[in-house]
Amino acid sequence: MNNEDITIGSTINELTIVEFIKKPDECDKYKSYPGTWVRCKCSCGKEVVAPLYGIKRGMIKSCGHYKGMSSAKVLERFHKTHPEQPNAIYYEYDGETKNISEWSRITGIPRTTLMYRINNNFKPKDIFKKEGNND
Numbered sequence: 427m428n429n430e431d432i433t434i435g436s437t438i439n440e441l442t443i444v445e446f447i448k449k450p451d452e453c454d455k456y457k458s459y460p461g462t463w464v465r466c467k468c469s470c471g472k473e474v475v476a477p478l479y480g481i482k483r484g485m486i487k488s489c490g491h492y493k494g495m496s497s498a499k500v501l502e503r504f505h506k507t508h509p510e511q512p513n514a515i516y517y518e519y520d521g522e523t524k525n526i527s528e529w530s531r532i533t534g535i536p537r538t539t540l541m542y543r544i545n546n547n548f549k550p551k552d553i554f555k556k557e558g559n560n561d
């Protein structure tokens with residue numbers, strides 16, 4: 427994707443470009459990114475100021491709310507890098523990465539329920555929430 431492809435109103439992942447700006451003099455995040463910066467609006471409504479480079483590369487996908495989905499991405503990546511283990515599904519929670527069978531054993535939640543919740547981008551606390559007989 428070239429710079430020219432991105433205009434005001436372009437949407438990349440969760441971010442819609444609102445304005446091209448100069449790199450802010452003071453920024454706590456993304457300090458090392460050179461080049462064009464943008465002000466954009468996240469799909470959740472929050473405003474984000476970030477380097478275009480990072481957005482284009484997919485390193486910055488949202489204001490940060492997208493992080494909740496990163497676990498599903500971990501799975502995706504895991505499947506790509508470990509095609510020989512299609513059934514080994516890992517999930518990171520509370521700093522620990524365990525496969526779904528282990529999580530199921532620890533939490534007492536059926537594996538299929540955990541899988542369903544992960545695949546549907548439930549928040550971590552909802553993934554591990556015990557429910558009644560809904561399943």
Ligand SMILES: [Zn+2]
Nearest residue numbers: 468470489491
């Ligand atoms: Zn957001």
